[in-house]
Amino acid sequence: MQYWTCQCFSFHELHFSFLICKVYVQNCFYSCTMSLRPRRVNFNEMWVGLQETVKGVITLDNVPRATWNSHFSDIYAMCVAYPEPFADRLYQETKCFLDNHVKVLLEKVRANGEANLLKCYHQAWVEYSTGIGYLHCLYLYLNQQHIKKQKLSDAEVIYGTLGPDTQEQMEIGELGLEIWKKNMVEPLKENLVNLLLEGIHYDRLGEASPNITDIVQGVINSFVSVEDYKRKGKLELYQEIFEAPFLQASGEYYKREASKLLQECDVSQYMERVIQRLEEETLRSNKFLHSSSFDKVKARCEQHMVADHLAFLHGECKAMVREERCKDLSNMYPLLRSVKDGIGVLIVELLEHIKAQGLETVRGLKGDNVHIQFVENMLSVHKKYKELIQDVFNGDQSFIGALDKACASVVNHRPNPKMACRSPEMLAKYCDSLLKKSSKGISESEIDEKLAQSITIFKYIDDKDIFQKFYARMLAKRLIHSQSQSMDAEEAMINRLKQACGYEFTNKLHRMFTDMSVSSDLNNKFNSFLKLDNIDLGISFSIYILQAGAWPLGQNSVTPFAVPQELEKSVQMFENFYHNHFSGRKLTWLHHLCQAELKLSYLKKPYQITMQTFQMAILLLFEKTDSLTCKEVQESLQLNSEQFGKHLMSLIESKILLANTEAPTPETVLTLNFEYSNKRTKFRITAALQRESPQEVEQTLSSVDEDRKLYLQAAIVRVMKSRKILRHNALIQEVLSQSKVTFAPSISMIKKCIEALIDKQYIERTPNSADEYSYVA
Numbered sequence: 001m002q003y004w005t006c007q008c009f010s011f012h013e014l015h016f017s018f019l020i021c022k023v024y025v026q027n028c029f030y031s032c033t034m035s036l037r038p039r040r041v042n043f044n045e046m047w048v049g050l051q052e053t054v055k056g057v058i059t060l061d062n063v064p065r066a067t068w069n070s071h072f073s074d075i076y077a078m079c080v081a082y083p084e085p086f087a088d089r090l091y092q093e094t095k096c097f098l099d100n101h102v103k104v105l106l107e108k109v110r111a112n113g114e115a116n117l118l119k120c121y122h123q124a125w126v127e128y129s130t131g132i133g134y135l136h137c138l139y140l141y142l143n144q145q146h147i148k149k150q151k152l153s154d155a156e157v158i159y160g161t162l163g164p165d166t167q168e169q170m171e172i173g174e175l176g177l178e179i180w181k182k183n184m185v186e187p188l189k190e191n192l193v194n195l196l197l198e199g200i201h202y203d204r205l206g207e208a209s210p211n212i213t214d215i216v217q218g219v220i221n222s223f224v225s226v227e228d229y230k231r232k233g234k235l236e237l238y239q240e241i242f243e244a245p246f247l248q249a250s251g252e253y254y255k256r257e258a259s260k261l262l263q264e265c266d267v268s269q270y271m272e273r274v275i276q277r278l279e280e281e282t283l284r285s286n287k288f289l290h291s292s293s294f295d296k297v298k299a300r301c302e303q304h305m306v307a308d309h310l311a312f313l314h315g316e317c318k319a320m321v322r323e324e325r326c327k328d329l330s331n332m333y334p335l336l337r338s339v340k341d342g343i344g345v346l347i348v349e350l351l352e353h354i355k356a357q358g359l360e361t362v363r364g365l366k367g368d369n370v371h372i373q374f375v376e377n378m379l380s381v382h383k384k385y386k387e388l389i390q391d392v393f394n395g396d397q398s399f400i401g402a403l404d405k406a407c408a409s410v411v412n413h414r415p416n417p418k419m420a421c422r423s424p425e426m427l428a429k430y431c432d433s434l435l436k437k438s439s440k441g442i443s444e445s446e447i448d449e450k451l452a453q454s455i456t457i458f459k460y461i462d463d464k465d466i467f468q469k470f471y472a473r474m475l476a477k478r479l480i481h482s483q484s485q486s487m488d489a490e491e492a493m494i495n496r497l498k499q500a501c502g503y504e505f506t507n508k509l510h511r512m513f514t515d516m517s518v519s520s521d522l523n524n525k526f527n528s529f530l531k532l533d534n535i536d537l538g539i540s541f542s543i544y545i546l547q548a549g550a551w552p553l554g555q556n557s558v559t560p561f562a563v564p565q566e567l568e569k570s571v572q573m574f575e576n577f578y579h580n581h582f583s584g585r586k587l588t589w590l591h592h593l594c595q596a597e598l599k600l601s602y603l604k605k606p607y608q609i610t611m612q613t614f615q616m617a618i619l620l621l622f623e624k625t626d627s628l629t630c631k632e633v634q635e636s637l638q639l640n641s642e643q644f645g646k647h648l649m650s651l652i653e654s655k656i657l658l659a660n661t662e663a664p665t666p667e668t669v670l671t672l673n674f675e676y677s678n679k680r681t682k683f684r685i686t687a688a689l690q691r692e693s694p695q696e697v698e699q700t701l702s703s704v705d706e707d708r709k710l711y712l713q714a715a716i717v718r719v720m721k722s723r724k725i726l727r728h729n730a731l732i733q734e735v736l737s738q739s740k741v742t743f744a745p746s747i748s749m750i751k752k753c754i755e756a757l758i759d760k761q762y763i764e765r766t767p768n769s770a771d772e773y774s775y776v777a
Contacts, residue, residue, distance in 0.1 A: 560616070
């Protein structure tokens, strides 16, 4: 007995040390029970003394330490009594005592009247729940060694091996709470709940006193605690007697509140008040309710204050978005997002607004820098509304998706459906303007930033293959004419395009850079070859060797040209050198892309002019004469009329040559202008010729169409080779899926490609159906 004495505490100590005492006594108890032999017990005599202690414990009366220790051991003695243990009898007597005790408490609570019901119930609950915890500790041996062993096994519960009258005994703590539920909560539940709802209502009105707040909170928690023994998470009582009527009352309150606010407030004030009410109800839920009710209460408020008035709120969305009322939108967003089908209208309105703003900002652009205006205006629209979405809608991905759809719609907009979209061409020109040396007043960091931003527009373009064609042509001109601002910037831009579209998209662009490096090595080797054989060409001569498949230079339309005598030796020597090093390769000279540096020594001061080869060839004809007719010049150079006229006019307009007629004809006499003068002694006259002509733009678009047909035919063959047999619609969808990365083909184009492959006998229609194709192996 001395062992237990040292383990027990006064009630004041037990109040803070219950769990520690419970575990410690339990762990140590088994070490000494073997020495405590069962003995004969006079149950009635021992129960009379124990009952007084139980009463003192349950009412939090003063129980001496010696008395507590004595009855702690008495419970053990009853449970192991010889010859017959009294555990079941002790359990029944204790149950009977608690049952009577709670009934007496019920009468006392009722005796204080309806007005004091909550207060008296709360006081009784605090005393009883604390006392039952101490009592559970006093009955530790009965709980651990008798009741737990009497628990029904899972098999007994499932298969019903025990008799119908068998009742499972509860541990004393659980038993006490169950008796409280039956004898106190059940009889008073209607009155208690009505008073609780009234107290919470006063709290909503701001009229509740702090004292009643604590009482309401305690009473509600009692509904949870009586079933939450050992944290089993049972909430049926709480949900049935309190939560359900509370939610109903809350719904009615907020239904009335919403109607009242709609009559008194405009939409801005209404949203502010609703948000305020929701915040207040969240704080109130945290103060009074179990956590399982938080979302239910919020949902009930949102249903009556938002969902029931969704048509009204949706009707205001268009004006808010059109006027960009950020504060109202930031209030509207959380309200609509909280209810089913609430946010969709706001997303659509924002999408349409961004689309309208985007079309407005790119409509009617004029001037030589239309491409710059287009890209920078679109970037401005994108930046503005991305920041708005971030600030107002917390970066919600649904709104980001609306921004992307709106920008894509604007970027791919076609004023004339029959004409190709100009966005790919303008974006390519915008990049060209930044990457060329002509971009003045912009630092390298600014250029890099602008190029990085341009990828935003690039991602919205459907016809990325058109952009690739224009970008490749412009890159070729920059590389050939040494017009690139920075090779690092060029490579950085290509890497950005590769990240956006993959390696295949930029493969040819990378090969163009490789060719420039290889050409530099070839020039060094050629110069070494000339020095080794002591060959003097008489001119400084360098070349670019470019792969025909990588460069968009129009090799199939090479311009006829009689190479000037001054260049013949250089051309011949390089051809011999190249064929000796690379057998089986064919060189095609693209003279229309070449440029030369010519020194004029017949004027008052020497000039050094960079020009195209055809312009140089025309001037070289005046080496031994001062005047020639247009017919003589053209026949001598064997140039076609288009090329001859274009280059001749550039020399006339620059006033290096003079013509005796305003519009050149075959009989027009051309003479050198010996009075020519220029402030600069070193300049170029090729810039105008490097611009994209309408014919070149048309050729680029035509080449895109041809490439698309080949791409689609290859895609169709790949699909049919893997599937063998496929229906028409399924084949169309497969091809669309494969091609959407670079362009959006029309259904009619895919159908034409299918017919072309049938003619080529790659695929055929099946005998069973004209709407089904099979692969021809």
